[in-house]
Amino acid sequence: MQYGFIIPDMADATTDKIVALAAEAEAAGWDAIFFWDGDWGYSPWITMAAMAVHTERIRLGAILHPLAWRQPWLFARETASLDQLSEGRLIISIGLGAVNDQEFARGRTRFGMPVDRNLRAQLLDEGLEIVNRLWSGQSVTFHGQHYQLDDFQLRPTPVQSPRIPIWAIGVWGRRKSMARVLHCDGILTESSASVEEVRAIKAFVEEQRTLTSPFDIVMEADTRGNTPDQAQASVGAWAAAGVTWWVETMWTPESSVADARARIHQGPPRFDPAAR
DSSP states (O other): OEEEEEOOOBTTOOHHHHHHHHHHHHHTTOSEEEEOOOTTSOOHHHHHHHHHHTOSSOEEEEEEEEGGGSOHHHHHHHHHHHHHHTTSOEEEEEESOOOOHHHHHHTBOTTSOBOOHHHHHHHHHHHHHHHHHHHTTSOEEEEOSSOEEEEEOOSOOOSSSSOOOEEEEOOTTOHHHHHHHHTSSEEEOOTTOOHHHHHHHHHHHHHHOOOOSOOEEEEEEOOTTSOHHHHHHHHHHHHHHTOOEEEEOOOOTTBOHHHHHHHHHHOOOOOOGGGO
């Protein structure tokens, strides 16, 4: 089991404070530190670049990138550049993006981006194909339903091989969602997922996935209200079901830098598998 921490949206955040939290997370023994990709917040790319040069070991990522609302060739450029800067420590997580009821009713986001789920899924899948092909460093010609590239070659390529790990949001029971997961390197499960669903996801991936690279099952959860023994018992139960990454969240309103720092310094809820 590996352990990550998502830096929340904090009212008193500044870039220097966010970067300092990454260094503190590394010192506290976390395996990864994650930011978030919100159009209204700090740039994840600039922020993670600063994190990369102020840390040495900890993995970096943002949860999550709505690739359907991003230009995939620029996304490939940013991720390859950051993977080089961090010496191969980047993790990518992707999804369709969050849409509220007002945006669904309006038919577009406040920035004019599409909200139709089927359309966003098509954009995401084409975008993923383009990103993967561009990471190879080869010239790419792509004529899809939504994107067109002609003889385009990306200069920066990732350090990691065969590619930067990609985690995708996956909903058990949704055929297209789970089919996308099979082409990625991990699944971000819903926080409401049950142990039985995680076991089913694990069995499905082991049976259906043809890629030979490692595959992660990622659980987001908040153990702040638990005692250390309770937190470790919960993590152990999920690990037994197949979860490989435990990512601590603080998706509560009015979080502060002090709140995030306090949780980071508590360290990850590690458990001893031999003690089970």
